[in-house]
Amino acid sequence: MKKSIIITLLFASTTIFAQKINLQQVEPPNWWVGMQQKTFQILIHREKIALSKVKITSNKVKLLKVNKVENPNYLFLDIEVQKDAKAGSFDIFFTNGKILTKYTYELKKKSNHKRGFSSADLIYLLMPDRFADGNPKTDFPSFKNLESLNRKDPNGRHGGDIQGIISHLDYIQDLGITALWLNPTLENNNPKYSYHGYAITNFYQTDPRYGTNEDYKKLSDELHKKNMMLIMDMIFNHCSINHWWMKDLPMKNWANTNPDYRSNFRGSTIADIHASNEDRKKMTQGWFDENMPDLNQHNEYLAKYLIQNSLWWIEYADLDGIRMDTQAYPYKDFMANWAKRVHLEYPDFTLLGETWLQKPAFTAYFSGNNPISGDYNSNLNSVTDFPLYYATRDAFNQNDGWTEGLSSIYYVLAQDFLYGNASNNVIFLDNHDLDRYYTSVGEDINKLKMGLAFLLTSRGIPMLYYGTEILTIGHEHDGHGHIRTDFPGGWKEDKTNAFTKEGRTKEQNEIYYYIKTIADWRKTNKAITEGKLLHFVPENNVYVYFRYTDEEAVMILLNNHNTEKRTVNCKRFNEILKDYKIGTNIISGKTFNLDKIDINKKSAIILNLTRVK
Numbered sequence: 001m002k003k004s005i006i007i008t009l010l011f012a013s014t015t016i017f018a019q020k021i022n023l024q025q026v027e028p029p030n031w032w033v034g035m036q037q038k039t040f041q042i043l044i045h046r047e048k049i050a051l052s053k054v055k056i057t058s059n060k061v062k063l064l065k066v067n068k069v070e071n072p073n074y075l076f077l078d079i080e081v082q083k084d085a086k087a088g089s090f091d092i093f094f095t096n097g098k099i100l101t102k103y104t105y106e107l108k109k110k111s112n113h114k115r116g117f118s119s120a121d122l123i124y125l126l127m128p129d130r131f132a133d134g135n136p137k138t139d140f141p142s143f144k145n146l147e148s149l150n151r152k153d154p155n156g157r158h159g160g161d162i163q164g165i166i167s168h169l170d171y172i173q174d175l176g177i178t179a180l181w182l183n184p185t186l187e188n189n190n191p192k193y194s195y196h197g198y199a200i201t202n203f204y205q206t207d208p209r210y211g212t213n214e215d216y217k218k219l220s221d222e223l224h225k226k227n228m229m230l231i232m233d234m235i236f237n238h239c240s241i242n243h244w245w246m247k248d249l250p251m252k253n254w255a256n257t258n259p260d261y262r263s264n265f266r267g268s269t270i271a272d273i274h275a276s277n278e279d280r281k282k283m284t285q286g287w288f289d290e291n292m293p294d295l296n297q298h299n300e301y302l303a304k305y306l307i308q309n310s311l312w313w314i315e316y317a318d319l320d321g322i323r324m325d326t327q328a329y330p331y332k333d334f335m336a337n338w339a340k341r342v343h344l345e346y347p348d349f350t351l352l353g354e355t356w357l358q359k360p361a362f363t364a365y366f367s368g369n370n371p372i373s374g375d376y377n378s379n380l381n382s383v384t385d386f387p388l389y390y391a392t393r394d395a396f397n398q399n400d401g402w403t404e405g406l407s408s409i410y411y412v413l414a415q416d417f418l419y420g421n422a423s424n425n426v427i428f429l430d431n432h433d434l435d436r437y438y439t440s441v442g443e444d445i446n447k448l449k450m451g452l453a454f455l456l457t458s459r460g461i462p463m464l465y466y467g468t469e470i471l472t473i474g475h476e477h478d479g480h481g482h483i484r485t486d487f488p489g490g491w492k493e494d495k496t497n498a499f500t501k502e503g504r505t506k507e508q509n510e511i512y513y514y515i516k517t518i519a520d521w522r523k524t525n526k527a528i529t530e531g532k533l534l535h536f537v538p539e540n541n542v543y544v545y546f547r548y549t550d551e552e553a554v555m556i557l558l559n560n561h562n563t564e565k566r567t568v569n570c571k572r573f574n575e576i577l578k579d580y581k582i583g584t585n586i587i588s589g590k591t592f593n594l595d596k597i598d599i600n601k602k603s604a605i606i607l608n609l610t611r612v613k
Helices: 162-166 169-174 214-226 277-285 300-317 332-345 360-365 386-395 404-415 443-455 506-522 571-576
Strands: 005-012 019-024 025-027 032-033 039-045 053-054 061-068 075-079 090-094 099-111 123-126 177-183 204-207 229-235 321-324 352-353 425-430 461-465 532-539 542-548 553-559 566-569 579-586 591-593 596-599 602-611
Touching: 032 075, 053 061, 061 404, 123 332, 177 214, 177 321, 204 214, 204 300, 214 229, 214 300, 229 300, 277 332, 300 332, 321 425, 332 352, 360 386, 386 404, 386 443, 404 443, 404 532, 425 596, 443 461, 443 506, 443 602, 461 579, 532 571, 542 566, 542 571, 553 596
Parallel strands: 032 099, 123 177, 123 461, 177 229, 229 321, 321 352, 425 461
Antiparallel strands: 005 019, 005 099, 025 039, 039 075, 053 090, 061 075, 090 099, 532 542, 542 553, 553 602, 566 596, 579 591, 579 602
16 A cells, blocks of 8 residues: 555664654555565555664564565565564664664464355446545545546546446346456556556556545445445556556566566467477567556566455455456466465465456466376466457357357357366356447347346356447447446546436336346256256357256247347257246246247347256
8 A cells, every 4th residue: 555654764873863764665564464474564664674674572473574675665574474463563773873663563363264256146347436436535635646537538537436346236136247347447647548457667556547445445335335246456577657667677587577568468389399499478568558667576576466456456446356367477376376375375265367368278278287297286276267259259140050150159068078167167248358248249128138147047157248238339449438338427527327127218217127137036046057068069050058057947039030039949958948848938937848949140148947747
């Protein structure tokens, strides 16, 4: 947490007097007793702090080592928390000749409750700057060089904040959401294009345009009161060129400092046994963007810093999960160690890695405990299923063929043997980097419903991007600002308010309640939330699959034909239907005998099956 920390300096001479100075950074700003690993490291940053000697006299902790590095403006203190230490504080003394500097450091008690999300959940992804402005006082913070508010600029700051999210949690919950993933909320003190949050300038400070760390903690608390969860978006691959340490690097190899050495964005090189060292190097050491320096996680001090940052936020904000940006770009051994360290403290915690890779094998390589990556284990719980995204993006726009249309979905799911557990994959129709799904399917509501029905009933953890429920459109190639538009009604000057039924059009309400009906139903349906997937090769433009447990089952049918309905003979599915008598459409309530089922063109049917008694 970035603070100007007031320290009293006592000058010992013939007359003792006090003077106030500023210590620039102490990170992490506090720590916890009760951690499985008893040691942690404190970064101290202040001009020529390395000239000081450090002393700690406390029965709570032991100073193991004072690490001095290339830059004399840094010290890294290795601290051991004593076995029986209680929550409280201890003093760190810095001495340099006649100067004595004292800093009081706090230890808090670690929590012990269960955390984590699963396939029983429905995640809602939103961009804080574009959702709702709940506290206009944060629009123009008194902070040097921050980008100013400009709602007319698609790539500018629009003023959404944490309070705006808190104020609309009832809307999110009513939609059927159980977990909230925000694009990054940490400080992005950059002169332009800073709203997205992925160019961090302080890893311990909430961006003041969103609010404070306390506001972020309040959001977590309010979600938990509603039995919902909070997933934090983190970035370890890079930071902003304007991060405070880029102006005063602790050591030369803290970051890769050649801005002309750019990433090739080829995540395949990490798994490719034939890849050249140069291609792998560009992937892991090249800058992501000219304004985003690549961090060197093989620097032992930076590695500890980043791992501790995750642990700090989990405890401070009571997080339920972390979504790690650009999972494949940092050094893979560091990322595996990070996940292992987090799980040492929080065994149930969910770690989701963004693996933007086009093929199942490359995606599966980064999934935890998979059968294909040899000695490497990412230790992740979950990965983003981009191969399934590409299939669902294209399937309902294509004519069915051997590998096209519905078969593209079938073939992606047929490769689930590559994963440790494909049911943990996060699946989605779009996100903050992609064309809006409604745009992808030509603004066809029937195709949108097919995609939503599949998303909410297939294997995996479904994620819904904000605005999908109100038919938001946008092409990525027009600029990311066009796929991250403001939610109507989030600003007091908005003429329409899509947070209310009255403020939505007939078509918007049709989709809103379609999502809500399925989302509410799936919460209590174990076949969907815990069950296995059984699917049949698409035939005659129809794809049929089942979700089932030993006790219950759901049947899903997708008809991809553009003009014709289909009559499906259910004898083909007797291996599972033999135990069931009828199926009830969860949307219409209509019951079907399980012999032949008629399904209209470009439509989906979800049937809750009733067992034979």
